[in-house]
Amino acid sequence: MLQIKNLTKVYEGGVQALTDVSFEVPEGQFLAVIGLSGSGKSTLLRCINRLVDPTSGQILWNGEDITAATPDEMRRIRRRIGMVFQHFNLVHRSKVITNVLAGRLGYTNPAWSLMNRFPKEDVDKAIQQLERVGIADKAENRADELSGGQQQRVGIARALMQDPQMILADEPVASLDPVLAHSIMKHLEEINKTDKVTVLCSLHFLDLVHRYADRVIALNEGRVVFEGSPKEIDDKKFKDIYGRDAERVG
């Protein structure tokens, strides 16, 4: 159970990215976060694993206060939270397998990382994850030799290496074409269903939301303007979320 309580984030320049955001995500839910760009979706997701430090408010995960965690505790919390990014965020010049193994760093003794070593079990595990997302044959390629869809699968494999209880996906399909988008979303769905991993996924297209999400949170200028099942988004709600001039497409 993830509980967000009165979360507010003001960036250094004075931009109010989130204002008093509160909601709860039960274990194993697939939650979509929607909103215009600039509405605070990325900020919200990054506050959950403290890539961004919230200005005020509380984030409780299984009763533990993430906002009050010390650096050591944070390392332990983060390694159970996988993250998938819009621009994949792979290390281009490293091999695919190394990128996947990086997902294991939270469990690896830093002294071993200094020697660029991973335990044998982790290397095997990395191959398994690559098989799971269907690109085991690319393990030895450099990450930037892969297409966008393949890179995102590496990103998912990296998150899976963490044995995550929760995955934060920040517009994971926004830089992919629609066909690929579905294949990536299906991987997330599969992980959500088989491994019972909670997924928080920010999305642009409503049809994806309808197709994959159990529940939706909509943000507008950093405030929650809608919370409920995807089916409940009617034309009025749609205009609340995306503004008066928005037109429904698809």
Place this chain on the structure above:
Amino acid sequence: MQKNNKPSILKSLRLGAIVLLVMVVLAYGFEITQVDLTELRSETRINSLVRVTRALARPELIEYDQQEEIINAPIHVPCPVGGGQVKGEVPNTQQPYLVLTPSCGNPGDTIQVEGYNFSPNTEGPLRFIPGNDPGNTVSLGRDIVETDQTGHFIANLVLPDRLSDDNQYIRATLRRNVGSPHLTQTAKDTWDKIVETVFLALLATIAGTIFAVPLSFLAARNLMKPVRNSVTNIALTVIGWPVGMAIGYLAVQFVSNVTAPIAANLAVIIASVVVTPFIVVYGVRWALPERDIRTPPLWLRLVRGVVMILVVLASIFGLLQLAALVANIGNALSGVLGPFAFLGNFLFQISEILRVLTPALGALAAGGALGSFFGGIGQRSSERLPVTTVKILNLLLMSVAGALVLGLLGALVEWLYQIDRPLYTLWIPMAVGGGLGLFLAITTKARDTLPTGMVIYTITRTLLNGLRSIEALVMAIVFVIAVGIGPFAGVLALGLHTIVSLGKLYSEQVESIMPGPLEAIEATGANRLQTIIYGVVPQIVPPYISYTMYRWDINVRMSTIIGFVGGGGIGFLLQQNINLLNYRAASAQMLAIAVVVASMDYISSMLRERYV
């Protein structure tokens, strides 16, 4: 378009004023840089220019062995009283001989010298051997003669102002190249020095790179900005470092003293060099488990800590033994290797470096270990303990840390200047430091974090920028004063300059890496070290290699001239020869420099193309 080009008095005036200003600036520049083209046109300048250019065109690289035929013919200056021809040995006409007509005269008289039976096509000078000073030879001006195919020559010469009643001589020294051409001494010296030059550049580049890499991380804003530490952490880290360094240094002394008796035995040395690595590897494997799944119990952590300390002591021992072994091998080798004795010497030097470095390494390792261990304790106490306790701890520890830092600085000043007044160099600095630390602890909240990263960043940046603005040549002068004339001073100067300029260039590369992968790796729970190794390093390897090559290029260039100020390398030879007006030798060295610089440039651009 049209509007902008509208003629206006004001514009023209402004143009006129600008031209005038430029003229004034140029004129002043000519004045102070003493540009004087008439100097270039003067006869003596042109003559010496021609001479120098011709010498430069004939670098002194190859020469022949020469065979000389030296023949004397007696002459009287002035003619003996009573006149007539001089009685001398009658020349042997089977051998080369000289005929002088007349065979006596007054200073200033012109006489004819004819040579017979010399080797054909040889050349050499005619000289005058004064009677009262037979060791001397007097040059007679334009006195080079050449023989024809039959070995005959005719020349006129003017008798010098050397009056003597003794027999005096005219000497013909005709020389002929024999055998195959071979390298001159100059060429050999030049080769030696050019090798020295290249290695000077190589050492400076390697040493510079090794130090520049860690510095560049400290000077990168994007890496340092997020680093903040609690006051307690900072205080304990500051205390931990020097204490740890002292302990490390003492540990090395202790180990080397304890093991000195057994270290003399070669069998023991070999055994320990072979065994220690295993002990170290297995010790480290056990004490640092690969995985970090859950925090182990306290007793296990303590045991692991003890094992790590033992491992460190064992590796110090191993290093010392290795140094001894290498020194032995080096000594043995240099006896039997003959021309490759330098390999033995190299090993010996390596062992010396090991011996010198081991205490430093031990001190640094222990300092780092204790610093971060204390820092960790500090971090945890400031998170866990009640606020008032933390506050009191901060007050105490910060005063101690401040006193320690300024006390050490004072000790350094004392050591440098030998003031010998502990009140000023020790007690007052310690009091001030303690006061500053106390002030810092009072003005911050108990659990506040301070931007240590930015402080370190600012200090590093300032140092880099400051040192970078000092030319390598100037640094060389300073080091020549410090360690004496020679290539070592050059290595130090170039090395230091390489550290600071590469540090700056590298850090700019770190600052321009893509933040995305970094964020992704941080999100997996990786700590800072891991984030740098897996997120930063792969991104900066290509630019680092390319900057290192570029610097290598610069260092080769610099090392060719650093000898001008005594920094070793070929510049020293070049400058000497220029000062001695020995332009043909200087030309050989300039040629060598050109060849080396051009080929290094080519190699490095080739490597850069291939690997970057």
